[in-house]
Amino acid sequence: MNKFVQVFTKDSFLVPVVAIIFGLIVGAFAMLAGGFNPIEAYVALFDKVFGDMYNFGETIRQITPLIFSGLAVAFAFRTGMFNIGVEGQFLMGMVTAVYLGVKLDLPFFLHAPITIVGSMLAGGLWAAFAGWLKAVRGVHEVITTIMLNWTALYLVNFILTTTLVPEGQQRSETIKESAMINIGWLSEMFDSARLHWGTLIALGAAFIFYIVLWKTRTGFELRATGVNPHAAEYAGMNVNKNVVKAMFISGALAGIGGACEILGVFHYQAISAALPGYGFDGIAVALIGGNTPIGVIFGAILFGILTFGAGGMKLGAGVPVELIRVVIASVIFFVAAHGIVRYFLKPILAKKKDKEVL
Amino acid sequence: MNKKILSVISVATLSLSLALTGCGQKPAEPSGSESGAPAAEQKSDKKIGMVTDVGGVNDNSFNQSAWEGLQKLQSETGINVQYAQSTGDAEYVPNLNTFVKDKWDLTWGIGFLLADPIKQVAEQNPDAKLAIVDGEVAAPNVTSVMFKEQEGSFLVGVVAAEMSKSNKIGFVGGIKIPVIERFEAGFKAGVKAANPNAEVVSIYTGAFDKPDLGKSTASSMYSQGVDIIFHASGGTGDGVFNEATARKKNGADVWVIGVDKDQSINFGEDVTLTSMVKKVDEAVIQVSKDMAEGKFEGGKTINLGLKDNAVGLSESSLKTLPAEVLKKVDEFKAKIISGEITVPEKP
Numbered sequence: 240m241n242k243f244v245q246v247f248t249k250d251s252f253l254v255p256v257v258a259i260i261f262g263l264i265v266g267a268f269a270m271l272a273g274g275f276n277p278i279e280a281y282v283a284l285f286d287k288v289f290g291d292m293y294n295f296g297e298t299i300r301q302i303t304p305l306i307f308s309g310l311a312v313a314f315a316f317r318t319g320m321f322n323i324g325v326e327g328q329f330l331m332g333m334v335t336a337v338y339l340g341v342k343l344d345l346p347f348f349l350h351a352p353i354t355i356v357g358s359m360l361a362g363g364l365w366a367a368f369a370g371w372l373k374a375v376r377g378v379h380e381v382i383t384t385i386m387l388n389w390t391a392l393y394l395v396n397f398i399l400t401t402t403l404v405p406e407g408q409q410r411s412e413t414i415k416e417s418a419m420i421n422i423g424w425l426s427e428m429f430d431s432a433r434l435h436w437g438t439l440i441a442l443g444a445a446f447i448f449y450i451v452l453w454k455t456r457t458g459f460e461l462r463a464t465g466v467n468p469h470a471a472e473y474a475g476m477n478v479n480k481n482v483v484k485a486m487f488i489s490g491a492l493a494g495i496g497g498a499c500e501i502l503g504v505f506h507y508q509a510i511s512a513a514l515p516g517y518g519f520d521g522i523a524v525a526l527i528g529g530n531t532p533i534g535v536i537f538g539a540i541l542f543g544i545l546t547f548g549a550g551g552m553k554l555g556a557g558v559p560v561e562l563i564r565v566v567i568a569s570v571i572f573f574v575a576a577h578g579i580v581r582y583f584l585k586p587i588l589a590k591k592k593d594k595e596v597l
Numbered sequence: 598m599n600k601k602i603l604s605v606i607s608v609a610t611l612s613l614s615l616a617l618t619g620c621g622q623k624p625a626e627p628s629g630s631e632s633g634a635p636a637a638e639q640k641s642d643k644k645i646g647m648v649t650d651v652g653g654v655n656d657n658s659f660n661q662s663a664w665e666g667l668q669k670l671q672s673e674t675g676i677n678v679q680y681a682q683s684t685g686d687a688e689y690v691p692n693l694n695t696f697v698k699d700k701w702d703l704t705w706g707i708g709f710l711l712a713d714p715i716k717q718v719a720e721q722n723p724d725a726k727l728a729i730v731d732g733e734v735a736a737p738n739v740t741s742v743m744f745k746e747q748e749g750s751f752l753v754g755v756v757a758a759e760m761s762k763s764n765k766i767g768f769v770g771g772i773k774i775p776v777i778e779r780f781e782a783g784f785k786a787g788v789k790a791a792n793p794n795a796e797v798v799s800i801y802t803g804a805f806d807k808p809d810l811g812k813s814t815a816s817s818m819y820s821q822g823v824d825i826i827f828h829a830s831g832g833t834g835d836g837v838f839n840e841a842t843a844r845k846k847n848g849a850d851v852w853v854i855g856v857d858k859d860q861s862i863n864f865g866e867d868v869t870l871t872s873m874v875k876k877v878d879e880a881v882i883q884v885s886k887d888m889a890e891g892k893f894e895g896g897k898t899i900n901l902g903l904k905d906n907a908v909g910l911s912e913s914s915l916k917t918l919p920a921e922v923l924k925k926v927d928e929f930k931a932k933i934i935s936g937e938i939t940v941p942e943k944p
Binding site for chain 2: 297512553560
């Protein structure tokens with residue numbers, strides 16, 4: 240349980256909080272420069288997120304996929320892999336979910352689980368392919384995963400147009416009700432916000448993430464590979480196998496995320512000309528969270544609140560969308576660059592240490 | 598020592614907060630700043646919201662046009678207007694709900710992609726009033742605005758037939774969906790009506806965002822002897838314009854007919870013969886005004902065509918095109934309006 244607790248020790252709690260405040264202050268100056276009232280804007284942001292049940296529910300909806308993509312990026316990171324392809328793996332999960340959701344005819348207790356497992360495999364295999372290329376050919380995963388993002392995008396569009404999109408439409412058919420994972424009574428409580436079981440699955444995935452990496456032999460090997468592949472190999476671990484395994488698990492997390500978006504939120508998939516951006520946000524979330532499961536959850540919550548609340552800043556305080564992005568970026572910048580914050584906090588942190596020594 | 602620091606901090610905070618609130622005064626009322634004096638006199642308490650699709654309000658196309666319409670409405674009548682931009686599919690519903698749950702008087706969804714989200718929100722909020730452009734939603738509290746693109750395309754077809762020297766004319770489409778097929782059908786019918794000997798070559802590129810495809814398609818068409826191309830393909834059409842500009846520089850006599858807005862503004866009058874303009878702004882203004890006067894008609898689909906002056910040639914081309922061509926265009930226009938000619942919707 241050490242890792243879990245460690246996150247809550249004062250140091251690693253204080254730094255992100257101060258970083259968020261720094262980010263908000265810099266964002267405030269950006270808004271001042273643009274001639275807008277930052278206090279009004281921040282009040283509008285929090286009012287949008289916490290103001291009523293509907294928007295609070297939708298914020299949770301916004302946070303859920305970020306947890307999945309953040310965990311996916313973080314898992315690969317732990318094994319020393321930079322998985323930029325979460326985007327593509329997420330898309331593969333989505334298309335598998337919509338395909339199985341439309342084509343299969345099963346009772347509800349089988350349909351949704353089988354669909355999610357299918358998406359998990361699709362995302363996992365898509366990522367494992369990049370891992371395999373690295374293992375046997377030494378192709379750097381950054382290059383392959385970026386390229387596989389685009390391959391996935393066009394493959395998904397191809398699958399959709401040839402099998403699922405009715406003529407003259409831009410989106411697939413709606414999935415069968417038995418595959419949906421919405422929570423009706425909870426949605427009603429939240430004024431018909433789109434809440435679904437995916438959120439719980441995401442939290443469960445974060446827990447499994449922790450168990451696998453820190454409580455199993457495989458996890459130890461994966462982390463050892465990440466810290467120093469040469470040492471791991473010297474110690475008798477199969478580095479290549481671990482690389483593929485790590486990428487598979489990373490992609491599988493992304494795939495489940497894609498399935499939950501389809502089964503819980505959209506119920507269909509639209510033909511898209513551009514990458515949707517889940518995976519790229521996931522990189523930021525993983526960085527904010529320091530690649531720990533708890534950190535990723537908090538990172539996703541922060542990111543979700545900022546992106547969803549941004550709409551409130553636009554309506555409540557008239558801040559243009561472009562400026563809101565500057566504010567979000569400055570918050571993330573400070574959270575990701577703890578070094579700067581630590582530098583400013585040095586006197587305080589040092590003082591505390593002195594006391595501890597005494 | 599500590600006290601001193603404390604007082605400095607408190608002074609700083611105070612002055613900062615004063616400065617902040619001071620700066621906030623100006624933008625606090627965005628509605629008043631642009632509307633000027635007349636709006637202040639007849640200020641309305643009505644509120645109209647608009648949700649864009651992923652294109653956003655600067656897309657050079659219907660989102661921008663719709664927002665310009667609402668801004669014009671604000672300066673004329675003082676009605677409060679506001680937009681919410683969607684950055685992804687998932688945001689359509691919450692963006693619509695932002696206005697609907699806040700009891701705004703009318704909420705617009707712009708574009709075909711918002712049809713399903715609007716239907717969902719309309720069913721969950723039967724008291725709210727919604728409207729959509731370019732899509733049809735069957736719900737008792739939604740007004741759908743559709744355009745008869747085929748009628749406007751018919752007229753630019755007449756222009757193309759009259760202006761073509763090679764009697765070979767091209768059509769470049771985006772994705773083959775009903776709305777783009779209406780462009781093609783009307784255009785072909787217009788060309789045939791004005792010059793039965795002219796031939797129309799039509800190609801669908803399969804994308805609205807691929808200028809490179811547009812350029813290569815235009816290149817092969819011009820090489821086959823086509824001298825005028827009408828495009829209904831969004832950003833793909835930019836490539837058609839680029840190809841035409843390049844050929845024009847080498848002395849070739851080629852033209853492009855633009856779409857949605859007056860594209861001569863972006864690409865120049867030397868390659869833009871005319872544009873098939875869709876007046877999304879005026880439609881938005883009309884429906885919004887009706888709502889403000891209590892004449893909102895839910896469950897209705899408004900089909901806007903030539904009769905309503907909602908589609909047609911761009912203003913600038915009315916000055917640059919030869920008078921006899923414009924005369925012919927006016928003749929056909931009168932016939933379409935009177936019902937003498939019915940323009941087909943399918944090619």
